[in-house]
Amino acid sequence: MSSQNYDYKDQNLQDQSFVGQDLSGIDFSGTDLRGCDFTRAILVGANFERVVTGQTQQQINTAILSIIMGAIAMIGIIAILSYVVIMIDNQLFLLFGETYRKISGIFSSILLFMLYFFQGNIFKLFPKTSSFFGNSSLSILFALMLFLTLGLAVISFTGGGESFLLLIPMVISAIVTFKVFTWLIESIKSRIGTSFKKANLTNANFTHTLIENTDFSFALLTGICIDGWMLDSHTLFANSQCDYLYWNPQRERYPHDNNFQADELKKFLSKFIKN
Template sequence: MISLNYSNQNLQNRSFKGQQLAGADFSGSDLRGGNFTGANLIGANFQQVKMGQSQRQVNVLVITAIVSPIILCGSCILLVEVLTTLLSEPVLNFLFGALPFLFFLAEIFLRDSLIVQFPKLSNIFGMGAIATLFLAMLLLTFWFVMIAFPSFSSSPAQGCFFLLLMSVSGIVSFRILQWLRQLIQSHSGTSFRKANLTDTDFSYSLVRNTDFSFAILTGVCVFDWKLPIHNKFISIDCKYLYLKAEKQERQPREGNFRLSELARILDKLGND
């Protein structure tokens, strides 16, 4: 029989994806970076847990931001070289003609996999695009530096103009760097996507960078729920919550939430 006692443990980066964990005890554990996607967690105890990004996840995101511009630029250069030197016009015409058929085959055989992986892939490619843009602007700024100061000896007006362009480029580079930093900081850590969290107890828990998208949250106890930043509640199924310990103070008192009521409760928890 599998033990369902995971209390007071370091469970960072552990995967419980799709597992049957109804009634499991995770109280007091560190769940940063944990993956509970599609898990059955009905009645589980998550009191005093810590959720969010693990250091490993942050390191991977930083490495991705550094390496992705190199890979993206190298891939583009390689693709251009292949298309211009190796492929003849008949071959190109054949490939373009076969594209609809290839997309049709991909839709049949890879549809489910692509749907599941699309959010993760889109985040990675988005981060790569922003990192590449930052690198391009940084190189442009250094180029302006290299030509601005020597220009003062021959033409002070031209030097001032390039100095102005350098300043604008530097400001834009800094703004893009902030954008990239925010993207890393807002990336999900702990995942409860499509998990069944009916009647779970999250009292006294720190909920940060946690993805509850498409999860069932009906009957969850959120007493003293610290909900600071970067959490996702996309298309959740939640008919009611408990705002006090031991599943007291049901909201709403009767019936089920309307969409606006649930959003107001979650917003209040995030601002407390």
């Protein structure tokens, strides 16, 4: 379906969907495109001068709500499992006494030390995990670690005997919990707001645009003008295709003679990422 007669100049188009539409040559200059979805849209020669992209408050609220709902569901499950574990723990203590406490403390310490020292590798896998399962997976992990930390704290200070030995794994658990919390916050900040995924943006004008949390994955970007645009580190260009672009007011072509080589586009665009 063609939208050639539409003019969206200086409008607020937050959270609008233009999926698969033919918007070639349309004027979007000065518009607020946060939350818009241009997936597979045809935007050849479209004018995006001075537009703003990124997340809307509605998208942020939805992400937070999904996290809260996931955490609430997990809290109920953890409460039931905690009750079962406490019952089993009490029975084992009655059977084996302080020997059981020492052995369980040693094993829990070893487990948490391994979690702490291998946290670098674990957190490298978090982006793949969160993208597959969503933010709820991180909220569930945060709830688990929080309950573990609080449980260790309660046992350490109220268990008597040698329960104080659990203070070390409690501290380690608290550190890991904080790491998960910071990753959870970062996952919300890095969520995609505006999508140009698989869109045809050939010869589009992005002069003086503010590009945040935007997905250009698999998009056609040959001939776009990026004079004065600003990017954030959450914008994606994975597998986008671009032979050349124009990067200054004089519409100077880059690369000057040849086309972009593999990974050259990504390195060039990194110069425009704002701090």
